[in-house]
Amino acid sequence: xxxxxxxxxxxxxxxxxxxxxxxxxxxxxxxxxxxxxxxxxxxxxxxxxxxxxxxxxxxxxxxxxxxxxxxxxxxxxxxxxxxxxxxxxxxxxxxxxxxxxxxxxxxxxxxxxxxxxxxxxxxxxxxxxxxxxxxxxxxxxxxxxxxxxxxxxxxxxxxxxxxxxxxxxxxxxxxxxxxxxxxxxxxxxxxxxxxxxxxxxxxxxxxxxxxxxxxxxxxxxxxxxxxxxxxxxxxxxxxxxxxxxxxxxxxxxxxxxxxxxxxxxxxxxxxxxxxxxxxxxxxxxx
Numbered sequence: 109x110x111x112x113x114x115x116x117x118x119x120x121x122x123x124x125x126x127x128x129x130x131x132x133x134x135x136x137x138x139x140x141x142x143x144x145x146x147x148x149x150x151x152x153x154x155x156x157x158x159x160x161x162x163x164x165x166x167x168x169x170x171x172x173x174x175x176x177x178x179x180x181x182x183x184x185x186x187x188x189x190x191x192x193x194x195x196x197x198x199x200x201x202x203x204x205x206x207x208x209x210x211x212x213x214x215x216x217x218x219x220x221x222x223x224x225x226x227x228x229x230x231x232x233x234x235x236x237x238x239x240x241x242x243x244x245x246x247x248x249x250x251x252x253x254x255x256x257x258x259x260x261x262x263x264x265x266x267x268x269x270x271x272x273x274x275x276x277x278x279x280x281x282x283x284x285x286x287x288x289x290x291x292x293x294x295x296x297x298x299x300x301x302x303x304x305x306x307x308x309x310x311x312x313x314x315x316x317x318x319x320x321x322x323x324x325x326x327x328x329x330x331x332x333x334x335x336x337x338x339x340x341x342x343x344x345x346x347x348x349x350x351x352x353x354x355x356x357x358x359x360x361x362x363x364x365x366x367x368x369x370x371x372x373x374x375x376x377x378x379x380x381x382x383x384x385x386x387x388x389x390x391x392x393x394x
Contacts, residue, residue: 109133109162113329120291127327128292128360131170131349134163173347175374179391180271183209185319185365187280188219189383190239195219198381199226205378205389209267210243211278211319214383237263240278240320246270254307256300257282262320264307271394274370275313279304279320297323298330305334308368315369315394321385322364338366341390346375352386363388370394 112130115123137160144152184207188198199222202210210231212223220236223243227234231243235251238260242248247268254262254277262279281304282296301322308318318338326335326343342350342361351358358377363385365375370392378387 109136109159109166112327117330121294121330122291124294124324124328124330125292127329128325128362130325130327131167132359133159134167137163167349170343170346170349174345175347175376176345177373177391178393179373180393181209181269181274182207182389182391183211183317183319183365184378184387184389185211185213185278185321185363186378186381186387187213187321187363187383187385188215188223188381189385190214190216190219192219192382194382195222196226198383199223201379201381202387203227203230205387207389208245208269209276209317211276212241212243213239213261213278213280213321215239215241235263235265240280242276242278254279254304256303256307257296261300262304264311266313272315273313275311275316277304277308277311277316277318277320279318279322281320281322281324284323294324294330301331301334305337308334308337313369316367317370317392318366319364321362323362325361326364326366335366338368339372341365341367341372341375341392342388344375345372345390350375350377350388352377352388354384355380355386356384358386361388365390367392 117123140156227243233248234243237253240263248265250266253260256262267274281300285293324331326340350361352361352363373391375390
C-alpha cells in the first residue's frame with residue numbers, strides 16, 4: 109500500500125493496475141488476521157495492525173462525509189453505455205436530478221436523438237459531437253471537438269452560468285484492456301489523457317470543469333498529467349469512495365468530475381440506470 113508509487117509500469121502496467129484498485133487492498137487485513145487467530149499468535153495478531161493502520165492513514169479521510177450545501181451549479185456526468193436498453197428512462201432519471209449541466213459519454217446516433225427529445229424541455233442548450241454530448245440550462249458557445257482520438261470522444265464548450273463563464277471539457281478517454289500476456293493495456297488511454305491534459309493546461313478561462321469517463325482512477329499515475337492540474341470533487345467534497353463502475357457492483361471510480369477555479373461543495377453518485385456505469389454528480393460554488 110505504501111510502495112505503490114514504486115511498482116514499475118515497465119511490464120504490463122502493474123503499477124497502474126494496483127493503483128486502479130488501491131482501496132481494495134484492505135482485504136489484506138482480514139486475510140492476515142484469520143491465520144493469525146488460527147495460530148493463536150499474539151505477535152502475528154499485532155502485526156496485522158500494521159496494514160490496518162496504513163490503510164486508515166491512506167483512506168481514512170475518504171470515509172468521512174465532506175459534503176456541504178450552497179453550490180451554485182450542479183453537474184452530472186454519465187457514460188450512458190452504447191447498448192443501453194432504455195435511453196429514454198436514463199434521460200428522465202438524469203433530468204430529475206435537477207443538474208444545471210449534464211455531460212453524456214458513449215452516445216450512439218440513435219440514442220442521441222432520444223436524449224435530445226427527452227431533455228429538450230429542461231435543457232434548452234445542448235451540443236452532441238461524436239459520442240459526447242453536453243446538455244445545459246445555460247447558453248453554450250465556443251464549442252469545439254478535441255482531437256484526443258481519430259474520432260470525436262471529447263469536446264470543449266464555454267457555459268455562460270449566472271456566476272460567469274465556465275470552460276467545460278467532456279471526455280471519454282480510450283478504454284483499457286487486460287491481456288494474460290501483456291497485462292494491463294493502457295497505451296491508448298494514456299495518450300488520450302495526455303492530449304486532454306495539454307488542452308486543459310492551455311485553457312485561458314480561470315474556471316474550468318473536466319468531466320467524463322476516464323477509464324482510470326485519480327490514483328493512477330498515468331493520469332497525473334491531467335489530474336495534477338485539477339481538484340477531484342469526490343476527494344474534496346464526497347462521502348466515501350464514490351465508486352461508479354461496474355454499476356451492478358461498483359469497485360472503482362473511473363467516472364470523474366474535476367475542476368479548477370471553482371470549489372466543490374458536494375459529490376455523490378446517482379441511482380443505477382440502464383448503463384453499466386453509475387452517473388456521478390457534484391455541486392460547485394464560486
